[in-house]
Amino acid sequence: MKKEQGSTKRLVLVGNGMAGARLLEELLERGAGDLFQITVFGDEPYGNYNRIMLSHVLAGEDGEESIYLNELGWYAENGIELRAGVRVDDVDLPAREVVDADGGRTPYDVLVIATGSSPHFPPMDGLRREDGSLLPGVSGFRSLDETRAMLEEARRYGTGTTPAKAVVIGGGLLGLEAAKGLQNHGLDVTVIHSPAHLMNQQLDADAGAVLRRSIEEAGISVVTGARTTGLTACTEQSGSGRVSGVVLKDGRSFPADMVVVTAGIRPNTDVGLRAGLVVERGVVVDDQMRCVDQPETPAGPGQVYALGECAQHRGETYGLVAPLWEQATVLADVLTGADPDAAYHGSRTSTKLKVAGVDVAAIGQAGPEHPDDEHVVFSDVRRGLYQSVVVRDGRLVGATLLGDTRKTAALQQVFDRGLPLPEQRVELLFDLGATAEGSVEDLADDAQVCNCNGVTKGDICGAVASGCSSVKGVMDATRAGKGCGSCKEVVSTIVEHAVAAGGGALTEDPSVHWYVPGVPLRKDELVAAIREQHLTSVSSVFAALAPGGAEDAKSKMGLTSLLRTLWPTEFVDERDARFINDRVHANIQRDGTFSVVPQMKGGVTTPDQLRRIADVADKYGVGMLKVTGGQRIDMLGVRKEDLPKVWEDLDMPSGYAYGKSMRTVKTCVGTDYCRFGLGDSTALGIALEERFQGIETPAKLKLGVVGCPRNCAEAYVKDVGVVAIGGGKWEVYVGGAAGASVRKADLLATVDSPEAVIQLTGRFIQFYRTWGNWLERTYDFVPRLSIERVRLVLVEDSDGMCAQLDEEVDAACAAYRDPWKEREAPDAPGRFSAPALPLLPLPVVPRRPMGAPGGTPREQLPVEIVMPNEEALVSGAMAGAQQ
Amino acid sequence: MTAVDTRTATSGVRVAALAEIPPGEGRAYVVPSGAGEVQVAVFHHRDGRVSAVDAVCPHSGGPLADGQIDSCVVVCPLHLNTWDLRTGESTSGQARVRVHGVSVDDDGGVRVTPA
Ligand SMILES: Cc1cc2nc3c(=O)[nH]c(=O)nc-3n(C[C@H](O)[C@H](O)[C@H](O)COP(=O)(O)OP(=O)(O)OC[C@H]3O[C@@H](n4cnc5c(N)ncnc54)[C@H](O)[C@@H]3O)c2cc1C
Ligand code: HEM
Ligand code: SF4
Numbered sequence: 001m002k003k004e005q006g007s008t009k010r011l012v013l014v015g016n017g018m019a020g021a022r023l024l025e026e027l028l029e030r031g032a033g034d035l036f037q038i039t040v041f042g043d044e045p046y047g048n049y050n051r052i053m054l055s056h057v058l059a060g061e062d063g064e065e066s067i068y069l070n071e072l073g074w075y076a077e078n079g080i081e082l083r084a085g086v087r088v089d090d091v092d093l094p095a096r097e098v099v100d101a102d103g104g105r106t107p108y109d110v111l112v113i114a115t116g117s118s119p120h121f122p123p124m125d126g127l128r129r130e131d132g133s134l135l136p137g138v139s140g141f142r143s144l145d146e147t148r149a150m151l152e153e154a155r156r157y158g159t160g161t162t163p164a165k166a167v168v169i170g171g172g173l174l175g176l177e178a179a180k181g182l183q184n185h186g187l188d189v190t191v192i193h194s195p196a197h198l199m200n201q202q203l204d205a206d207a208g209a210v211l212r213r214s215i216e217e218a219g220i221s222v223v224t225g226a227r228t229t230g231l232t233a234c235t236e237q238s239g240s241g242r243v244s245g246v247v248l249k250d251g252r253s254f255p256a257d258m259v260v261v262t263a264g265i266r267p268n269t270d271v272g273l274r275a276g277l278v279v280e281r282g283v284v285v286d287d288q289m290r291c292v293d294q295p296e297t298p299a300g301p302g303q304v305y306a307l308g309e310c311a312q313h314r315g316e317t318y319g320l321v322a323p324l325w326e327q328a329t330v331l332a333d334v335l336t337g338a339d340p341d342a343a344y345h346g347s348r349t350s351t352k353l354k355v356a357g358v359d360v361a362a363i364g365q366a367g368p369e370h371p372d373d374e375h376v377v378f379s380d381v382r383r384g385l386y387q388s389v390v391v392r393d394g395r396l397v398g399a400t401l402l403g404d405t406r407k408t409a410a411l412q413q414v415f416d417r418g419l420p421l422p423e424q425r426v427e428l429l430f431d432l433g434a435t436a437e438g439s440v441e442d443l444a445d446d447a448q449v450c451n452c453n454g455v456t457k458g459d460i461c462g463a464v465a466s467g468c469s470s471v472k473g474v475m476d477a478t479r480a481g482k483g484c485g486s487c488k489e490v491v492s493t494i495v496e497h498a499v500a501a502g503g504g505a506l507t508e509d510p511s512v513h514w515y516v517p518g519v520p521l522r523k524d525e526l527v528a529a530i531r532e533q534h535l536t537s538v539s540s541v542f543a544a545l546a547p548g549g550a551e552d553a554k555s556k557m558g559l560t561s562l563l564r565t566l567w568p569t570e571f572v573d574e575r576d577a578r579f580i581n582d583r584v585h586a587n588i589q590r591d592g593t594f595s596v597v598p599q600m601k602g603g604v605t606t607p608d609q610l611r612r613i614a615d616v617a618d619k620y621g622v623g624m625l626k627v628t629g630g631q632r633i634d635m636l637g638v639r640k641e642d643l644p645k646v647w648e649d650l651d652m653p654s655g656y657a658y659g660k661s662m663r664t665v666k667t668c669v670g671t672d673y674c675r676f677g678l679g680d681s682t683a684l685g686i687a688l689e690e691r692f693q694g695i696e697t698p699a700k701l702k703l704g705v706v707g708c709p710r711n712c713a714e715a716y717v718k719d720v721g722v723v724a725i726g727g728g729k730w731e732v733y734v735g736g737a738a739g740a741s742v743r744k745a746d747l748l749a750t751v752d753s754p755e756a757v758i759q760l761t762g763r764f765i766q767f768y769r770t771w772g773n774w775l776e777r778t779y780d781f782v783p784r785l786s787i788e789r790v791r792l793v794l795v796e797d798s799d800g801m802c803a804q805l806d807e808e809v810d811a812a813c814a815a816y817r818d819p820w821k822e823r824e825a826p827d828a829p830g831r832f833s834a835p836a837l838p839l840l841p842l843p844v845v846p847r848r849p850m851g852a853p854g855g856t857p858r859e860q861l862p863v864e865i866v867m868p869n870e871e872a873l874v875s876g877a878m879a880g881a882q883q
Numbered sequence: 884m885t886a887v888d889t890r891t892a893t894s895g896v897r898v899a900a901l902a903e904i905p906p907g908e909g910r911a912y913v914v915p916s917g918a919g920e921v922q923v924a925v926f927h928h929r930d931g932r933v934s935a936v937d938a939v940c941p942h943s944g945g946p947l948a949d950g951q952i953d954s955c956v957v958v959c960p961l962h963l964n965t966w967d968l969r970t971g972e973s974t975s976g977q978a979r980v981r982v983h984g985v986s987v988d989d990d991g992g993v994r995v996t997p998a
């Protein structure tokens with residue numbers, strides 16, 4: 001695969017570590033294989049491996065073979081010449097040649113230096129032998145060779161009858177990882193750290209103290225504020241001159257059979273220095289990763305670049321991988337010309353790690369640095385928890401989380417984007433139930449509380465003033481909390497405050513426990529009554545069970561759903577009891593038109609389906625074609641009159657994107673194509689969608705199946721999520737959400753086959769259909785009952801109801817009929833043909849600009865929108881519907 | 884509904900046969916009136932009565948005829964605001980809708996008299 005000289009430029013890379021290898025990948029991705037003839041020099045005699053994983057290798061958790069990123073063959077395949085095990089000693093800038101340790105000279109047009117760092121060995125008596133080599137038994141922790149050697153010694157010493165002793169000098173990230181690794185092999189480990197607290201680079205003293213306790217509890221001894229000044233050795237006779245212990249400045253000494261030095265790193269700058277490049281702590285580069293002040297060469301301006309830990313950019317050198325990724329992207333853009341103006345602006349470092357088994361996240365500065373900095377700290381030493389934030393001028397400038405790092409993502413976002421902070425800073429760390437409590441009083445009257453329905457605090461207080469004394473009463477009167485529901489807690493708190501301020505007492509409307517507002521019964525009571533009296537239609541339920549036999553518009557939809565569940569075949573369908581969406585099997589939009597979402601099982605489609613969709617979109621002037629969040633295609637802006645014709649032309653089943661029913665099963669690529677796939681997620685997703693299509697549920701139900709825990713189709717946040725974990729096993733999760741609420745689903749069970757997944761899913765769905773309240777999503781249902789209880793009932797069959805559930809769900813699935821088939825025989829005259837609106841031309845809904853994707857012009861003018869509020873639309877009609 | 888329509892059965896404009904509006908549902912019609920044309924939503928209650936209000940939801944233009952009803956209110960399908968069909972007053976704090984005269988004639992025709 002060697003390329004011809006002349007047509008391509010010669011690129012030489014010195015250093016085949018993480019930064020160098022990443023650069024190669026980024027270059028290849030940008031087609032650099034055709035632009036450059038690439039030669040790589042690597043001091044280490046291997047392909048490229050993931051240095052981070054050395055901690056795991058040392059701990060015995062991973063084998064060496066699993067850490068390679070690119071093995072030797074990869075270089076050949078990509079036409080890259082790898083000089084593995086060859087060190088570069090010098091660069092002849094004027095001649096544009098690198099000089100390797102064998103004396104060979106290799107010419108280049110572009111040179112990249114990525115030599116990384118080396119462990120720093122502080123001066124200690126006895127560290128080195130006369131020939132300059134390290135005392136046997138002493139090691140740094142940087143390379144695979146060092147790790148291998150330590151591993152071998154640890155295994156040898158760890159099996160002795162009296163535990164061998166290891167000393168780790170330096171209690172930073174690396175030191176703690178080394179300590180944990182050695183301890184895993186049975187060594188008695190002591191960490192000696194000269195600063196006053198552990199991980200002082202990332203943590204302040206208090207956090208360091210909490211970490212120390214956790215480390216000590218794990219059985220590792222820690223000595224801080226103590227400098228090691230000397231090493232002692234065994235006599236040549238007794239132990240072949242190996243290390244025997246360490247001596248501290250204060251005179252204390254510790255015996256040691258092994259010593260690991262992790263007292264910092266030093267950038268490898270010797271190549272840069274020899275070449276005559278500007279070197280401070282690292283090789284100094286500009287925003288394009290170009291070495292600064294390069295001497296002009298006869299062939300033009302210098303083409304020498306540096307990246308990775310050996311580079312110094314805007315005064316910073318880095319010691320973690322994240323910045324290197326950014327640097328590699330920029331440099332690849334610059335070198336290939338993909339984006340000649342690409343610039344690296346430095347990285348804000350943050351760390352999220354598991355150090356010696358303890359979760360640690362450090363973002364920005366560790367503690368207050370200015371007198372005006374706010375510092376909010378929560379610390380629970382016994383439980384190993386420490387959480388703090390540093391705020392300056394209303395901005396988050398630092399955060400530290402130890403023991404519990406769940407808030408990292410949220411804090412990182414606030415930090416990166418400079419988002420406004422809650423008035424109560426502590427809310428940055430905790431979702432307090434009192435969130436609303438603390439702040440509602442501070443809310444202005446015109447502050448909008450319910451964004452879905454545009455309800456302000458003033459509106460809520462107004463409702464209380466005019467006589468409402470229950471939360472439900474206020475919600476009914478103002479519609480606050482009836483959209484997505486995420487503001488319910490705040491609304492309740494405001495009502496409580498307002499009622500109390502008015503000197504009244506909060507009342508609970510008994511109707512909060514009713515299944516629907518118009519029939520005063522809880523779900524279980526209602527189900528019992530319906531069964532007992534054999535009520536099969538909504539009107540008969542009202543007649544028999546509602547006060548005065550009065551029907552109630554807002555109860556109809558919930559009753560329809562329940563009756564359908566209870567009487568899969570006997571149900572008497574009264575169309576007026578259905579919401580408009582379920583009458584016409586499409587989702588009503590804000591201009592009175594509808595959206596059509598055909599079924600696309602598992603998100604898999606065919607050229608033929610796509611062609612039909614395209615033709616239909618053209619023919620009926622579909623306003624917008626949109627790929628939905630549920631992995632299918634939405635055709636928006638279809639007139640009611642056109643629905644039957646659209647379905648006919650599509651000749652695809654309904655995707656039920658409108659109902660309180662099973663909506664969609666998202667899947668990832670799975671085993672057929674994905675190189676990570678452990679199970680055929682696509683096939684299983686399709687099977688699930690086929691089995692449960694259209695099944696009614698108390699609230700909408702979204703499923704997901706993924707082929708491995710990388711979770712590309714977001715199964716962990718689905719009502720039912722299925723994850724292949726290898727060995728033919730599948731995990732079934734329930735109760736997840738990623739809408740207005742976000743919740744990771746709970747693991748229900750791990751099963752052995754796709755069939756078992758389908759059975760357990762069906763059982764769960766029927767259980768939810770039976771016990772879930774109207775509009776109660778699984779993310780409320782599962783925690784209400786607790787996952788343990790759900791597992792007992794569905795997996796262990798504690799209540800002996802599994803067989804019945806299986807039978808019932810079979811019946812429900814068997815009753816499926818594609819509603820779009822109704823096009824052939826509508827249930828009532830004018831079902832589709834009678835347009836509800838617009839009958840007269842009215843001003844137009846603002847449309848997407850002509851020419852924009854999806855902005856197909858339409859002659860038909862829909863109605864004017866008086867108060868466009870898409871949020872309210874999205875949530876109002878579906879989630880909060882008909883409570 | 885206690886007589887929205889106090890006129891004789893033959894007054895008003897015939898918009899449809901009652902049988903075309905399924906019980907419990909509504910349909911919208913354009914009715915000529917003194918001031919031009921008005922859009923009217925006509926509802927057929929389950930107990931056989933009829934009522935009629937403006938077809939366009941004052942909240943945000945929603946199609947009231949596609950809403951769900953009971954014997955007194957209509958719920959707009961877009962944002963679920965409600966109106967009393969007898970008085971036109973909103974029971975969820977919106978502007979009122981006009982109530983139109985409506986009756987069923989001897990031939991089963993629905994007749995609307997715009998307000
Ligand atoms: C045990 C361990 C755990 C770590 N854990 C984490 C972690 O959890 N998270 C994190 O973000 N970072 C971690 N790091 C840091 C991370 O590994 C480094 O930031 C990253 O490897 C730096 O990449 P680099 O390419 O700049 O240097 P390196 O990966 O060190 O690559 C430099 C390469 O250049 C070679 N080289 C040097 N000089 C020459 C020469 N003259 N000629 C030829 N070749 C030469 C070296 O042999 C080496 O192979 C860890 C590091 C270690 C050692
Ligand atoms: C009138 C109201 C609504 C409309 C018209 C609407 C429309 C849609 C549509 C068409 C999809 C694509 C799903 C599919 O392919 O089946 C979708 C997905 C989604 N909707 Fe809605 N929706 C509404 C209400 C809501 C509400 C109230 C929430 C949150 C509480 C919500 C959260 C979501 C989420 C999270 C997805 C993505 C699903 C996924 O990725 O699998 N929607 N919505
Ligand atoms: S979830 Fe796993 S198997 Fe599925 S596409 Fe992603 S990486 Fe591949």
Ligand code: FES
Nearest residue numbers: 940943945959962
């Ligand atoms: S348009 Fe009718 S309630 Fe909003």
